[in-house]
Amino acid sequence: MTAKPTVPLDTAHWSARLAELAARHAVPGAGLGIWFQGQQTEAATGLANAGARIEATTDTLWQIGSVTKVWTATAAMGLVDEGALTLDGPLIDVMPELRLADEHLTRHVTLRHLLSHTSGIDGDFFPDAGRGDDCLERYAELLADQPACHPLGATMSYCNAGYTLIGRVMERVTGVPWDALMRDRLFRPLGLTHTATLPDDVLRHRAATGHYGDPPQVVAEWAMARSSGPTGLICSTPADVLAFVRLHLDGGSAGSGTRLLSPDSVRAMQTPQVELPGPYPVGRAWGLGWALDEWDGLAMYGHDGSTIGQSAYLRVLPEADLAICLFANGGNTGALYTELFREIAQELAGVSMPAPLLPAEDQLGTDPADVTGVYERSSTRIEVVEQDGGLLLRDRFTGILAALAEQPETELRLRPMAPGIFVARRPEGGSWMPVAFFTLPDGSRFVHHAGRATPKVS
Numbered sequence: 001m002t003a004k005p006t007v008p009l010d011t012a013h014w015s016a017r018l019a020e021l022a023a024r025h026a027v028p029g030a031g032l033g034i035w036f037q038g039q040q041t042e043a044a045t046g047l048a049n050a051g052a053r054i055e056a057t058t059d060t061l062w063q064i065g066s067v068t069k070v071w072t073a074t075a076a077m078g079l080v081d082e083g084a085l086t087l088d089g090p091l092i093d094v095m096p097e098l099r100l101a102d103e104h105l106t107r108h109v110t111l112r113h114l115l116s117h118t119s120g121i122d123g124d125f126f127p128d129a130g131r132g133d134d135c136l137e138r139y140a141e142l143l144a145d146q147p148a149c150h151p152l153g154a155t156m157s158y159c160n161a162g163y164t165l166i167g168r169v170m171e172r173v174t175g176v177p178w179d180a181l182m183r184d185r186l187f188r189p190l191g192l193t194h195t196a197t198l199p200d201d202v203l204r205h206r207a208a209t210g211h212y213g214d215p216p217q218v219v220a221e222w223a224m225a226r227s228s229g230p231t232g233l234i235c236s237t238p239a240d241v242l243a244f245v246r247l248h249l250d251g252g253s254a255g256s257g258t259r260l261l262s263p264d265s266v267r268a269m270q271t272p273q274v275e276l277p278g279p280y281p282v283g284r285a286w287g288l289g290w291a292l293d294e295w296d297g298l299a300m301y302g303h304d305g306s307t308i309g310q311s312a313y314l315r316v317l318p319e320a321d322l323a324i325c326l327f328a329n330g331g332n333t334g335a336l337y338t339e340l341f342r343e344i345a346q347e348l349a350g351v352s353m354p355a356p357l358l359p360a361e362d363q364l365g366t367d368p369a370d371v372t373g374v375y376e377r378s379s380t381r382i383e384v385v386e387q388d389g390g391l392l393l394r395d396r397f398t399g400i401l402a403a404l405a406e407q408p409e410t411e412l413r414l415r416p417m418a419p420g421i422f423v424a425r426r427p428e429g430g431s432w433m434p435v436a437f438f439t440l441p442d443g444s445r446f447v448h449h450a451g452r453a454t455p456k457v458s
Helices: 011-024 065-082 103-108 111-115 135-145 160-174 178-187 226-232 238-249 263-269 333-349 400-404
Strands: 029-036 039-049 291-295 298-306 311-317 322-328 373-377 380-387 390-397 409-418 421-424 433-439 445-449 452-455
Touching: 011 029, 011 039, 011 333, 029 238, 029 333, 039 238, 065 111, 065 160, 065 178, 065 226, 065 238, 065 263, 065 298, 065 311, 111 160, 135 160, 135 226, 160 178, 160 226, 178 226, 238 311, 238 322, 311 333, 322 333, 373 445, 380 445, 380 452, 409 433
Parallel strands: none
Antiparallel strands: 029 039, 029 322, 291 298, 298 311, 311 322, 373 380, 373 452, 380 390, 390 409, 409 421, 421 433, 433 445, 445 452
16 A cells, blocks of 8 residues: 655654654653655664663664564464464364363364454463473473463453464474564565564664663663563564565565465454453454554554563554554653654644543442452452542562562552543553453453453452
């Protein structure tokens, strides 16, 4: 899709805005990419590594985090096109050794469940399964002891583990490690010269590192374990990410004309598979890989990513032929994203970004007894209690996540937004985040927070 540009891309202007807003929000370094109606520009500002004083440039590699999931989904859909995988056949048909939390889940989970985050596998599971080519195989074996957080297909709960399992399923049907699959099926056909999955390859380029705190301090760990590859370990540049996006804007064809994905698979990835239980900043529904929403009446697909001190944001408005990506390595990256993307969408395409979530003016009569209690899954314990005439949510990471998080425990005061739906924000400020309470047909209760469904246990 390429239209005659109606608004020229002013590289100097957007470079200046990136620098101004990154400084305002205490972001050490950032990279920006914009595709608009046949025009493309990239910009960079600040430091890729504040400790070593390494400047961020347009060819700096950033950790794109969970934006990786869309790349993994794209490669998986390519295998569906070829007949090596099916969306709705049980995965155990192609991976007979698969063992999950229970017999029903093992025998009935499908690729569609994994791509749309509806499998129920408790997804924040990050063991170190080693650095060898067998790391995904070893990771998949560990899933036998990972509990389910909701019944298969019952709701949406963001699932990192499910995407690592997709990577293993692709290895199983091709005999090729995930890292090599991505090179062969996406990186090379798209002509990407600054995209990699392994630290050995990233080190050939200028690479960003994450930061915590103010003043920014370089994180102690650069990246997560190799077994997290399919869920979040691609490193790339704005230009290379935009080349990947154009594959989807152009119906599955690379710039060279090589077809990597069928038009049907491109459409399927952008088709809602599950509605979220409540509002969510990235989207209101999930497709096969993409988060889906509307901006000013126009379809939007995108994804966010978060690694150890790095953040990534990708939004695509196909009807406006507009794609924006932003990578940053510390500070208030959410505020930078919101302010910058709002400006870009409005000034280039005349599209208004959705209004931020806000609490309601009225209390809406929510009975505290309906929501107070303890909600828990393997990586998180959430307590909702009454305090000072209102509701307080205590969110505590457990296990491996507790060691990786800058703040393992947070307290959030809940403010009503709609029946069963609240918003909260961190004590230091920032955007309001949704917290939705809901009940499944079987009577089990959940809280949906940070995209995850956590069951009530007491």
